[in-house]
Amino acid sequence: MGALEPPVFNTFGLPHHVVFSWVVMAVLIGAALALPRRPALIPTGLQNAMEAAVEFILSLIDDVIGPDGRRFLPLIATLGLYIFASNLLGLVPGFSAPTDNVNTTASFAIVVFFAYHWIGIRKHGLWPYLKHFAGPMPALAPLMIPIELISHLARPLSLTLRLFGNMLGGHILLSIVFFMTVGLSTWALSGAAGLLGVIIGGVGTVATVVFTVGFLFPLKLLVAFLQAFIFCMLSMLYIAGALEVEHGHDHGHGAHGAEAAAHH
Amino acid sequence: MRIVLVILVVALGLTGEVASAQQAASAGALAGSWLGPFTVVAAGIGMALAAGLCGLGQGRAIAAALEGMARQPGAAARIQTAMIIGLALIESLAIYTLVIAIILLFANPFK
Numbered sequence: 001m002g003a004l005e006p007p008v009f010n011t012f013g014l015p016h017h018v019v020f021s022w023v024v025m026a027v028l029i030g031a032a033l034a035l036p037r038r039p040a041l042i043p044t045g046l047q048n049a050m051e052a053a054v055e056f057i058l059s060l061i062d063d064v065i066g067p068d069g070r071r072f073l074p075l076i077a078t079l080g081l082y083i084f085a086s087n088l089l090g091l092v093p094g095f096s097a098p099t100d101n102v103n104t105t106a107s108f109a110i111v112v113f114f115a116y117h118w119i120g121i122r123k124h125g126l127w128p129y130l131k132h133f134a135g136p137m138p139a140l141a142p143l144m145i146p147i148e149l150i151s152h153l154a155r156p157l158s159l160t161l162r163l164f165g166n167m168l169g170g171h172i173l174l175s176i177v178f179f180m181t182v183g184l185s186t187w188a189l190s191g192a193a194g195l196l197g198v199i200i201g202g203v204g205t206v207a208t209v210v211f212t213v214g215f216l217f218p219l220k221l222l223v224a225f226l227q228a229f230i231f232c233m234l235s236m237l238y239i240a241g242a243l244e245v246e247h248g249h250d251h252g253h254g255a256h257g258a259e260a261a262a263h264h
Numbered sequence: 265m266r267i268v269l270v271i272l273v274v275a276l277g278l279t280g281e282v283a284s285a286q287q288a289a290s291a292g293a294l295a296g297s298w299l300g301p302f303t304v305v306a307a308g309i310g311m312a313l314a315a316g317l318c319g320l321g322q323g324r325a326i327a328a329a330l331e332g333m334a335r336q337p338g339a340a341a342r343i344q345t346a347m348i349i350g351l352a353l354i355e356s357l358a359i360y361t362l363v364i365a366i367i368l369l370f371a372n373p374f375k
Contacts, residue, residue, distance in 0.1 A: 158356060165359035168366065230352040 009094065017101035024085045024098060053081070057232065064236040065243065072239060075115060079108060080232040083163065087224035090171060091217070100167035102160060109156035112235045120242030129242075155238060159231060166227045170220045177216065181208045300375045307365035314361035321354045 011019040035047055043051050057077045061069045083099060090097025098104045121129045135144030185208075188201020329347035333340045 158360075161360050161363050162352075162356040165356075165363045165366075169359065169362050172366070226348070226352060230349065233349055 015101070016096055017098040017104050020089055020095055021086065021098040021104060023095070024082065024089055027089075028081060028085055053077075060233065061236060064233070065240045069236070069239065069243070072119070072236075076232050076235060079112070079235060080228050083108065083231055084225060084228035087167060087228060088221075090167060091220055091224065096171065097167050099163055100171050102164045105163040105167075106156075106160045108163070108231065109159035112159060112238065113156040116235070116238040116242045119239055123243055155234075159234060163227050163231055166223055170223055174212070174216065174220070177208065177212055181205060181212070294374050297374055300372065303368045303372055303374050307368040310361055311365045314358040318354060318358035321357075322351050325350045325354060 009019075031046065031050070035050065039047055054073075054077060057080055058070065058073060061073060061076060065072065086097050086099045086104070088097075089095050090100060117129075123129075124132075133145055133148040134141035135148075185201055185205035188197045188204070325347060329343050329350075332343045336343075
């Protein structure tokens with residue numbers, strides 16, 4: 001995949017996703033440090049944007065986990081902001097997203113996997129938490145345990161591949177459109193296909209550029225936000241599922257219809 | 265104590281990330297077998313199937329969501345949120361097929 005490597009920056013022999021994740025870390029830490037030491041009562045500017053983002057994530061947590069899930073805000077918000085910033089970095093020309101490498105997305109998924117099991121074990125105790133894998137009746141245990149095992153192992157796998165596939169697919173699509181446009185337009189506009197080729201080539205180039213900038217780029221922006229949102233949403237659903245194992249699956253807080261999605 | 269734990273985890277993570285990035289592609293015993301050209305066809309047909317069926321599934325999801333929103337405009341925001349989540353989950357099935365197709369095209373073990 002040599003054609004898809006970002007050609008601009010020299011990463012000194014380190015893999016691209018490592019170096020660009022440092023860039024994302026620098027941006028996020030810099031934004032956090034740029035906030036005023038004493039927050040103004042009526043926020044403006046950067047503080048306003050950050051408060052809006054945190055309030056959005058808090059409202060999601062209240063909806064999915066319930067008000068006592070607010071102590072998980074650092075984990076969820078860090079994941080959300082970091083994934084969103086990483087996805088956005090891939091849209092800047094010359095950079096590539098750290099999340100279009102499976103190592104990065106797998107590390108997020110492993111963190112979420114251990115986090116929600118740890119949260120469940122810490123709340124219910126090790127043995128009661130493991131006992132819930134056996135299902136509602138002890139007689140069903142030989143059937144339920146493999147099913148639950150497979151579905152729980154499929155969760156980090158699906159989290160990884162969903163984020164990785166979306167980012168890499170968008171990256172490949174943009175690269176192919178770009179190189180195809182450049183190649184075809186230079187061939188057509190150089191007159192190799194005659195005057196008709198020049199006309200069609202010119203119109204086609206303009207049309208492709210307009211299509212890329214006007215449709216593909218906003219679509220990639222939407223996908224960047226959506227994939228970060230979905231990752232956070234699923235993490236919250238897994239945490240909610242781990243928290244309410246003892247009380248059965250009908251414990252309110254708007255997690256009803258979300259339970260079906262949690263067993264994806 | 266907590267600080268020590270955090271520093272330990274971060275150090276482990278950094279070394280793990282750099283180490284796992286040195287992936288060497290090696291030609292195994294399957295390289296050059298007769299299966300090579302067919303894997304490219306498999307990637308294309310598989311992706312087409314996945315995209316088509318994913319389109320059907322998402323169409324049904326959006327149709328149901330629109331019908332619900334038309335019946336109860338007051339619940340439109342909650343239905344829209346659930347619709348977006350459902351669409352992303354359905355799309356992830358096609359994304360898994362895309363990952364297999366990318367592996368077959370760029371990191372093919374059979375070529």
